[in-house]
Amino acid sequence: MTTHTVSDLPDLTHVVAEQRHPLLFATVSGAHLYGFPSRDSDVDLRGVHVLPLRDVLGLTPAQETQSRMWDAGGLEMDLVTHDLAKFARLLLRPNGYVLEQLLSPLVVHTTPEHAALVDLAPRLLTVHHARHYRGFATTQWRLFEKTGELKPLLYTFRVLLTGIHLMRAHQVRADLPTLLETVRAPNYVEDLVTAKAAAEHRHLSTLDGAPTHERITTDIEALHATLDEAEQSTTLPTATNADAAADVNELVIRTRLRTAAL
Numbered sequence: 001m002t003t004h005t006v007s008d009l010p011d012l013t014h015v016v017a018e019q020r021h022p023l024l025f026a027t028v029s030g031a032h033l034y035g036f037p038s039r040d041s042d043v044d045l046r047g048v049h050v051l052p053l054r055d056v057l058g059l060t061p062a063q064e065t066q067s068r069m070w071d072a073g074g075l076e077m078d079l080v081t082h083d084l085a086k087f088a089r090l091l092l093r094p095n096g097y098v099l100e101q102l103l104s105p106l107v108v109h110t111t112p113e114h115a116a117l118v119d120l121a122p123r124l125l126t127v128h129h130a131r132h133y134r135g136f137a138t139t140q141w142r143l144f145e146k147t148g149e150l151k152p153l154l155y156t157f158r159v160l161l162t163g164i165h166l167m168r169a170h171q172v173r174a175d176l177p178t179l180l181e182t183v184r185a186p187n188y189v190e191d192l193v194t195a196k197a198a199a200e201h202r203h204l205s206t207l208d209g210a211p212t213h214e215r216i217t218t219d220i221e222a223l224h225a226t227l228d229e230a231e232q233s234t235t236l237p238t239a240t241n242a243d244a245a246a247d248v249n250e251l252v253i254r255t256r257l258r259t260a261a262l
Contacts, residue, residue: 015077016109019049022049022050023047023048024111025109025110026045027047027102027104028104028108029044029045029046031151033100034176035174035193036176036193037197038198038200040199043075043076043077045077046080047082049081050083050259051064051083052260053256056085084113091121092124092248094131096132096133096159096163096166099125100174102114104174117251120251123244124248125170125237126236127236130163130231133160133163134227137160140153144156150195150196150203154176157223161185164223165182167227170236177190183226186215
């Protein structure tokens, strides 16, 4: 099964240079990170910027999240970045989204601060991250039942396998093809990944020999049970490491002061 890399995508370096505030990192998320992009998949860029010190010291609330969507030769691009302080607050919660963005191997732009956050990430993992993946899987399953599309179905499998692997191996892994090598899942999932490559909004009903809804439901319930078992037996801590949280806070302060002096 093909594993996609950032080299498979258009040159994105100009996107970094065009941003109003300096970026600490920018990575590719979404279907490209998850290992099942289609020919017409959007490119989801995620990252962290640093607001000027003046913007965060005054009485007016700063705009911590910035987003931009545009068309690049027929390819839809989506960039969302958070100010470092907001990203750090999210990172200190059981939030799998920001961990996956931080640890994405599809790196468009990086800095020493990005590397420092990556080094801190293993110390921020807790048993409560299982709740994030369980909830995300439930949301995507409901969307699949409503639309019948392969995309939310593959999201459901992906997040459950990510959660199971995280509880067992203490690693954040978002690429579904790679997860299928380490976590037991139904054999047909690989075929679904291949089928989705043809179109972003392909329906399960269009596939020859597709598994029945009853079988898929049973398999999803089994993976939920496996996640529950992995959560109960994990040796991940029940709370964020206090020293690691302090290190994140120090990194935010140090970075803010350094950029203010530029």
